[in-house]
Amino acid sequence: MMGGKRVLHCDTCGMETEHLHRDVLDMDYNAILKPAMWNCESCYRNKRALRAIGGDPVAILDGRQIFVTGFMATGKSKISPILAALTRRRYVDTDEMIVEKARKSIPEIFEQDGEDAFRDLEHQCVIEVADGPSAVISLGGGAIAYGRNWDVIKVKGLSLCIRASVETIFQRLARKRDERPLLAGLTDEACVAKIKSMLKEREGYYARASTFVTSDEVKSPEDMAVEALNLLKALK
Structure with a gap:
């Protein structure tokens, strides 16, 4: 806690952020073995974009x-x-x-x-x-x-x-x-x-x-x- 405000971190890049997006659409997501990830705005957008293109x-x-x-x-x-x-x-x-x-x-x-x-x-x-x-x-x-x-x-x-x-x-x-x-x-x-x-x-x-x-x-x-x-x- 800093001044009563919770510090949030992106699960993907680790950076501090004010807001997080819940992402349960990772390609290797498994509801039991892997919990949902919380991403900053940048990582969330990039992941959604990557899924949109398909393939490697x-x-x-x-x-x-x-x-x-x-x-x-x-x-x-x-x-x-x-x-x-x-x-x-x-x-x-x-x-x-x-x-x-x-x-x-x-x-x-x-x-x-x-x-x-x-x-x-x-x-x-x-x-x-x-x-x-x-x-x-x-x-x-x-x-x-x-x-x-x-x-x-x-x-x-x-x-x-x-x-x-x-x-x-x-x-x-x-x-x-x-x-x-x-x-x-x-x-x-x-x-x-x-x-x-x-x-x-x-x-x-x-x-x-x-x-x-x-x-x-x-x-x-x-x-x-x-x-x-x-x-x-x-x-x-």
Whole structure:
């Protein structure tokens, strides 16, 4: 007890949580030999999603890398970690790798070193993760548009493109536009025009992906991750 409040722990991950979900649908559940498990929100959602896809995703995908691409604010960073949990592999965000290697933020890299320096670092990260253990790899929005990155992606694994409408992208970027070097400082009208222009420019590159899901404000990230995995399974 802490201050009279009971401390709850997830039976799956062991983390402290304020709320637990009772789960009696584990694949190895037995009412006599194994009691119901109590899961935190994240583990509960992941388990339900895993049951929804059926089969063993690790075996089905044969250890291939999963590269997740798509325009900025389409939901790559939300869907990719869930997809990684479903396939029991690590999650890697190449933008986070770039920041760690450069020891500065992405806007700072663009401002101080230029886009070419950023793209060079990005390519180094793509090669590094592609040659590493099986992972779900969330790529920067423009990574797939560069031939040297695509040459790695198409050989090392499967690619998933997450799509979203211009309106959805704009609304999601509304509060964080200045964190995006290619959109910083633009008016709303100019921002929408820039998004449309960049999408048109990259459309052909995104079209090369192995499969696609559409992100909107209706489907949850968990639902989209399950949809994506079912599509990836069908590619075997």
